[in-house]
Amino acid sequence: MFSKHREIFKFLSLVLVVLITPLLVHEGYLLNVLIFVGIHTILSLALNLLLGYAGQISLGQAGFFGLGAYISGILTTTHAINPWIAMLAAATIVTTLAFFVGFPILKLKGHYLAMATLGLGIIIYIVFNEAVDRTGGPSGLSGIPNLSIAGYTFNTDLKNYYLIWTFTLVAMGLSLNLVHSRIGRALRAIHDSEVAARVMGVNARVLKVQIFALSAGLSAIAGSLYAHTMTFIAPASFGFNFSVELVTMVIIGGLASIYGSLLGAALLTVLPEMLRAFQDYDIIVYGLLLVLMTMFMPGGLVKGIPELFTSIRARATRKVKTDA
Amino acid sequence: MLEVRNLTQRFGGITALEDISFNVTKGEITGVIGPNGAGKTTLFNIVTGIYAQTSGTVHLEGKDISALPAEMLAAKGLVRTFQNIELFGNMTVLENVMLGLHTQSRSGILSCMFKAPWHLKEERNIREIASEWLEFCDITDLADQKASNLPFGKGRMLEIARAMAVRPSIMLMDEPAAGLNNRETAELATLIRKIRDKGVTVVLVEHDMELVMDICDRIIVLNLGRKLAEGTPREIQENQAVISAYLGEG
Numbered sequence A: 001m002f003s004k005h006r007e008i009f010k011f012l013s014l015v016l017v018v019l020i021t022p023l024l025v026h027e028g029y030l031l032n033v034l035i036f037v038g039i040h041t042i043l044s045l046a047l048n049l050l051l052g053y054a055g056q057i058s059l060g061q062a063g064f065f066g067l068g069a070y071i072s073g074i075l076t077t078t079h080a081i082n083p084w085i086a087m088l089a090a091a092t093i094v095t096t097l098a099f100f101v102g103f104p105i106l107k108l109k110g111h112y113l114a115m116a117t118l119g120l121g122i123i124i125y126i127v128f129n130e131a132v133d134r135t136g137g138p139s140g141l142s143g144i145p146n147l148s149i150a151g152y153t154f155n156t157d158l159k160n161y162y163l164i165w166t167f168t169l170v171a172m173g174l175s176l177n178l179v180h181s182r183i184g185r186a187l188r189a190i191h192d193s194e195v196a197a198r199v200m201g202v203n204a205r206v207l208k209v210q211i212f213a214l215s216a217g218l219s220a221i222a223g224s225l226y227a228h229t230m231t232f233i234a235p236a237s238f239g240f241n242f243s244v245e246l247v248t249m250v251i252i253g254g255l256a257s258i259y260g261s262l263l264g265a266a267l268l269t270v271l272p273e274m275l276r277a278f279q280d281y282d283i284i285v286y287g288l289l290l291v292l293m294t295m296f297m298p299g300g301l302v303k304g305i306p307e308l309f310t311s312i313r314a315r316a317t318r319k320v321k322t323d324a
Numbered sequence B: 001m002l003e004v005r006n007l008t009q010r011f012g013g014i015t016a017l018e019d020i021s022f023n024v025t026k027g028e029i030t031g032v033i034g035p036n037g038a039g040k041t042t043l044f045n046i047v048t049g050i051y052a053q054t055s056g057t058v059h060l061e062g063k064d065i066s067a068l069p070a071e072m073l074a075a076k077g078l079v080r081t082f083q084n085i086e087l088f089g090n091m092t093v094l095e096n097v098m099l100g101l102h103t104q105s106r107s108g109i110l111s112c113m114f115k116a117p118w119h120l121k122e123e124r125n126i127r128e129i130a131s132e133w134l135e136f137c138d139i140t141d142l143a144d145q146k147a148s149n150l151p152f153g154k155g156r157m158l159e160i161a162r163a164m165a166v167r168p169s170i171m172l173m174d175e176p177a178a179g180l181n182n183r184e185t186a187e188l189a190t191l192i193r194k195i196r197d198k199g200v201t202v203v204l205v206e207h208d209m210e211l212v213m214d215i216c217d218r219i220i221v222l223n224l225g226r227k228l229a230e231g232t233p234r235e236i237q238e239n240q241a242v243i244s245a246y247l248g249e250g
Helices: A004-024 A028-053 A061-077 A083-105 A110-130 A157-179 A182-192 A194-199 A204-230 A240-253 A258-296 A301-323 B040-047 B070-076 B093-100 B109-113 B117-136 B152-165 B182-197 B209-215 B233-238 B240-249
Strands: B002-011 B014-024 B029-033 B055-060 B078-081 B170-174 B201-205 B218-223 B226-231
Touching (some): A028 A061, A028 A182, A028 A240, A028 A258, A061 A083, A083 A204, A110 A240, A157 A182, A157 B109, A182 A194, A182 A204, A182 B109, A182 B117, A194 A204, A204 B109, A240 A258, A240 A301, A258 A301, B002 B040, B014 B040, B014 B055, B014 B226, B029 B182, B040 B170, B040 B201, B078 B152, B093 B117, B093 B152, B109 B117, B117 B152, B152 B170, B152 B182, B182 B209, B209 B233, B218 B233, B218 B240, B226 B233, B233 B240
Parallel strands (some): B029 B201, B029 B218
16 A cells, blocks of 8 residues: 555655756766666656556567657758657657557567567667668767757756656656556556456456557657757667667666666666776676576565665664674 | 356367356356366356357347457456456555456546546545445455465455456356365355345356355256256255266266
């Protein structure tokens, strides 16, 4: 049972941390890392709704992220459309696309679903590379305008930090509402026992497709934010590796946990920066991390850390008792 | 109430059910018995839309429900429980029952995300009704427990509370007494009668003969996929074919 007041307190504390962090972090490089933490949080949140709550894997999330970025990028550069409208268009197009693709794909289960979404992600990636006239191909698309509100342009790291984190916090708040509602219950029910959920009248097939579409749409918004913040996009950011990285974020942070998505995204964004020295070996560190996590903290950081503390405390009290 | 007509089910070359027909009368408790492998669970899986039958029809209150998938049946008033209780283990006891009210609530993804006022009202309403069903099954004190932490007997009660929350007109119970001790079985018998008194028609598959003879108004006997006999508990107890089917197996 989740206590309402504690939940609100937790969320407000997070808002506070987000607000004051830039006062402590002045360096542009660090702010940039934090901007990525925000974008990655939205992405792992989107995947967690699907993977953690509904129990359906997607290895094509980077594709939806990229679609959002490219739709926004192309509409604003080639067609000179307002970035906000481009973002809305990106979210709408990707959500609709995922909805229709979702019906046949989500009939599949387990490995087959993983393969199908992987294929989808790869097809999208190939389009980014090959549709050179529109996307600029492997060399990317540049000159994407920043977002702006009534003449106020988000053109510095600090402004972008607040812009991205506003979106991140709103996405987290809405997701928290969703998972504590009848829809959230239905999703968790499908995860625990699909047959029982169906017998209770949950239309598992349609609900899975809806969440898949929501997840894709949210990823597209993250993509659009990414495009307008970086002002340059290239296919390399939206490949299969990044989809796997997103799955790793969700698992390391904690399946079926909104705050876990934040933790996972933060860890997997900051860690590579620290592992720069190891260069190409960082993939080994990821692999090791994933193996160790599934072995020792299957609930992810968000459940694993409190458990660790309780067991340390339990050991400490036992020691005190034996000492006495 | 529930009419099964000429139901046949084949899995590859194996005939699990052959030409089964029977009626369930409204307001009664009907038992389906038979030796292992008689086809009882298969029958349940077809009626509740989990399997599609090879041939034959199922009617609920005069309407053909043969082709409806499982998720459509709850709204029609048909619900079931499972032999190996199927709870939502990661949810609390109360949340499990709240899920039983899924078809009686309407809020979509967006109104849930934005906490629309009607959604909040609906949520309060669901919570209240769910608590009443916990009370009905006498598990109110467990409301905040995680369902996977419940002992088996309480899990069974929770499964029934959740099924009742659907507000069914008919409930199919697959071996509800399996895994229960004597005291729990006695409580179950009382609860099943209480369910019938609420106006819910009950059909149960059961191996516990004492329970079946005690609470059932009518009994249907299956053997090797065919209907062997049908009648009141007394008639079944005296039926020679039934006796030899059971003794023959032992």
